[in-house]
Amino acid sequence: MPAIETDPPASVTHRPRGLPMLPDALALRLEDCDTLPSLPSAVLRVLELSRCPEASTSDYAAAIEPDPALTLRVMALANSAFYSRQAGEVHQCQDAVGRLGTDATTAAALSFGLRDLEVPDRFWHRALTAATAARELARRLCPEAASRLFTAALLQDVGILALVALEGEAYASRLECLVQHPELAVAEREAYGCDHARVGAWLARDWGASLDLARLIADSHGPLTADDPQRLCLRLSGRVADAHLADDASLAFAKLGQLLERFGDLEGLPSLSLERLLGEVCDALPAMTELFALTGMPSLDRTQVLLEGKQRLFALTLHLCARLEDHHRQLDALREENDALDIKTRTDPLTGLANRGWLEHSIEQRLQAAERAGQGLALLFIDLDHFKALNDRHGHGVGDTALVNFATALRDLIREGDLAGRYGGEEFLVVLPDQGSDGARRVAARLLRLLEAQPMAEGQDETLYLSASIGIATLETGPFRSAMQMIDAADRQMYRAKRGGRGRVASLKPA
Numbered sequence: 132m133p134a135i136e137t138d139p140p141a142s143v144t145h146r147p148r149g150l151p152m153l154p155d156a157l158a159l160r161l162e163d164c165d166t167l168p169s170l171p172s173a174v175l176r177v178l179e180l181s182r183c184p185e186a187s188t189s190d191y192a193a194a195i196e197p198d199p200a201l202t203l204r205v206m207a208l209a210n211s212a213f214y215s216r217q218a219g220e221v222h223q224c225q226d227a228v229g230r231l232g233t234d235a236t237t238a239a240a241l242s243f244g245l246r247d248l249e250v251p252d253r254f255w256h257r258a259l260t261a262a263t264a265a266r267e268l269a270r271r272l273c274p275e276a277a278s279r280l281f282t283a284a285l286l287q288d289v290g291i292l293a294l295v296a297l298e299g300e301a302y303a304s305r306l307e308c309l310v311q312h313p314e315l316a317v318a319e320r321e322a323y324g325c326d327h328a329r330v331g332a333w334l335a336r337d338w339g340a341s342l343d344l345a346r347l348i349a350d351s352h353g354p355l356t357a358d359d360p361q362r363l364c365l366r367l368s369g370r371v372a373d374a375h376l377a378d379d380a381s382l383a384f385a386k387l388g389q390l391l392e393r394f395g396d397l398e399g400l401p402s403l404s405l406e407r408l409l410g411e412v413c414d415a416l417p418a419m420t421e422l423f424a425l426t427g428m429p430s431l432d433r434t435q436v437l438l439e440g441k442q443r444l445f446a447l448t449l450h451l452c453a454r455l456e457d458h459h460r461q462l463d464a465l466r467e468e469n470d471a472l473d474i475k476t477r478t479d480p481l482t483g484l485a486n487r488g489w490l491e492h493s494i495e496q497r498l499q500a501a502e503r504a505g506q507g508l509a510l511l512f513i514d515l516d517h518f519k520a521l522n523d524r525h526g527h528g529v530g531d532t533a534l535v536n537f538a539t540a541l542r543d544l545i546r547e548g549d550l551a552g553r554y555g556g557e558e559f560l561v562v563l564p565d566q567g568s569d570g571a572r573r574v575a576a577r578l579l580r581l582l583e584a585q586p587m588a589e590g591q592d593e594t595l596y597l598s599a600s601i602g603i604a605t606l607e608t609g610p611f612r613s614a615m616q617m618i619d620a621a622d623r624q625m626y627r628a629k630r631g632g633r634g635r636v637a638s639l640k641p642a
């Protein structure tokens with residue numbers, strides 16, 4: 132018999148070494164539960180053998196023979212109609228194992244150990260389908276571990292048996308959604324703080340199974356990654372079983388096929404053809420269901436399932452594309468709406484120039500940027516002269532037209548990168564990045580000349596020209612700790628210009 136390494140027993144039952152912990156409350160309840168499923172020692176020995184690739188049929192027979200009931204079961208199976216098709220009756224345990232094969236012997240031993248449990252057939256359907264799929268996948272990805280993965284996949288859901296024993300009906304009703312395995316695991320995590328994979332690992336250790344087997348069981352849920360082929364086989368096996376048992380098997384397999392294609396492109400992994408896998412699983416399943424005397428296992432017309440699945444998926448993809456396009460359109464419309472709103476919150480409705488809020492925000496930012504970069508910044512505070520008189524004489528409408536025309540002229544006068552805005556009423560600001568007092572004075576003078584030359588509105592019987600008083604503040608006349616300080620400084624110069632007779636420019640001399 133091959134040497135089977137035995138792991139030291141875990142000192143604290145719910146904290147077995149090398150395994151993820153069980154929540155304390157659940158572990159205590161499991162320890163106190165006297166209806167947990169148990170396995171005869173002969174079955175355990177068979178499980179242990181199943182992880183040794185070099186174990187022979189005589190090793191299996193030696194493990195089984197001490198248990199007469201198990202021996203009878205294995206012999207009866209080997210002599211059943213399904214297995215004795217090509218040959219006569221077997222009379223020895225070793226011959227029976229030889230006929231069944233080591234994997235089927237393992238499954239038979241396990242079914243014998245757990246046969247009295249009240250779990251829906253669906254549980255065993257999933258276990259057997261997963262075990263068969265795990266073995267077929269392993270034959271391609273990690274042949275040396277095929278039997279080991281068969282057993283691990285067969286046992287990956289034993290945590291469900293423990294939870295049934297612990298919770299009875301309360302948990303059994305959850306099993307109705309067993310096909311949606313990921314959802315079942317999520318519900319378990321919410322209810323118990325961990326899923327049945329962890330509970331299964333705990334139970335396997337409680338039976339005395341190897342740490343290696345318990346680890347595989349604990350690891351059976353989780354994302355599919357290509358870095359560990361054994362883990363990938365085990366995790367995929369559950370998904371194959373779920374697709375096989377799904378109400379809509381064709382669509383489930385089509386989605387699985389897409390998933391497998393992803394792994395087909397990965398370096399170092401041989402391609403995983405769903406067609407071949409499904410074929411192998413379908414071929415192997417009848418023998419497996421015979422072992423458990425199971426009925427009701429769905430039999431699939433694999434060609435039909437795969438063909439239909441591809442068509443369904445194609446239709447689904449088209450539908451999803453259409454919905455995606457729809458979403459993009461909605462997103463674009465929302466974005467446009469958002470941009471429009473954004474512009475609205477920044478602009479003065481009458482003139483279309485930047486409004487007061489945006490001016491203050493921009494000056495603050497430009498002030499900081501100029502200081503960081505050691506560049507200049509100049510601000511023109513422009514107040515139109517005697518605007519009240521214009522309104523009073525020609526009416527508010529003509530006043531508005533003059534403001535709009537002035538704004539247009541101002542926008543045309545400045546360069547790209549400068550900013551013009553309406554600060555309020557008949558007050559405007561112009562921000563000139565990287566300009567000193569000389570540059571600012573030149574812009575102000577240009578504006579005054581333009582106002583002299585270009586009328587801004589038509590009165591009842593006269594063409595109306597505007598004049599403006601302009602105050603200048605630049606970083607050379609600072610320092611300014613905030614936008615407001617700089618605006619106030621320019622405003623004060625504007626008042627100086629007013630007091631000096633209007634229609635002129637005032638600024639402090641640079642220090």
Ligand SMILES: Nc1nc2c(ncn2[C@@H]2O[C@H](COP(=O)(O)OP(=O)(O)OP(=O)(O)O)[C@@H](O)[C@H]2O)c(=O)[nH]1
Pocket residue numbers: 481514515516517518519520522526527528529530531534555556557629633
């Ligand atoms: N038409 C029009 N007038 C406005 C608007 N906003 C402010 N005003 C007017 O602008 C005038 C500003 O008057 P004042 O602050 O006395 O200044 P002013 O008449 O220009 O005199 P000085 O600034 O001292 O040269 C007021 O009559 C406001 O009603 C606007 O949106 N449209």
